[in-house]
Amino acid sequence: MIIDYIKSDLCRYVGKENINLYNFSKNYFFNPGFKFSCWLRLTQSKNPIISIVAKVQHRRFYTKYMLNIPANTKIGYGLYIGHGQCIVINPTTQIGNNVNLSQFTSIGSNHHNAAIIGDNVYIGPNVCIVENVVIGNNVQIGAGAVVIKDIPENSLAAGVPAKVLKTNDSPNLYSHNRW
Template sequence: MSCWPYIQSDLYRYTGKVSLYLFLKHLARNKSFKYSFWLRLARHQNWLVRTIAKCFHRHLSGKYLLEIPVSTDIGYGLYIGHHMCVVINETAKIGNNVNLSQFTTIGSNEGNAAVIGDNVYIGPSVCLVENVQIGNDVTIGAGSVVTRDIPPQATVAGVPAKVLNFNNAGRYVQNRWPLKSA
């Protein structure tokens, strides 16, 4: 599978459009997009491109304190809100059009990490602990610790995270990459 549609979808999440000009501009100036570009390219089929991309990915991981393994299953339209301090376990599964904020941790000490649905906003300083299931169109408030599954279209917050309501969840996910129906 080609990595270019993923790169285009990530660019679309930042800009709402896809063009060569915007691609070059964001690759040069937007640290979050630059990181996701090299992350996506590190899965390229060509071994030389993949090897070079892994080197850039490793360099930027240390520079920006972002630890997202290349092997992590990530859908279309990844948006990293700030280019600092995100740690994701390689067994996590991240859906389409997901926003990751600064100081997000998706981890697991045993077994698999979280499975995150589509159109999910994860606020700053959120921890998703172990194998929790996050539904589609969910908003997770800042500083939350998620230890249980979250149903679709919920807004949650707190330690441990509790459902606050089902009103307008996922509203912070802007410029959603259009997904084709299966």
């Protein structure tokens, strides 16, 4: 099962037809976001040795790349971490499948009840998602937005505070290589 999560994350970087050892190695060694997500996924291993090593590596890369994504955060298949740096996520956040997290994203809560993010969501750079909001499926959030209210499915939102600019049934153009 953990292997499926890692494959799904790799799929987001290279496409389903290119999941192989070469692309895994290339992305692991040259892509900090993918490297971090591998160790993040491995922290959930039932094998105690793998789990301990993964937790050490997760913590190491957590600090090195400033990717503050706790191991107990619920994350679906196909996580894509753009630019592999400076992301802060509250452990109570729930993230769906095929979600893009861009650099300098913050998802937080002061009341232990952070956001629920749907499937096929693109979160642009410098986005802050505050408190218990629900972001629907197929949503795009523009750079620099501050999300303080729910965003319905199939929407494009931007601004401070974030407002829905457009709602339609067209697919999210920024969620490529979906798992």
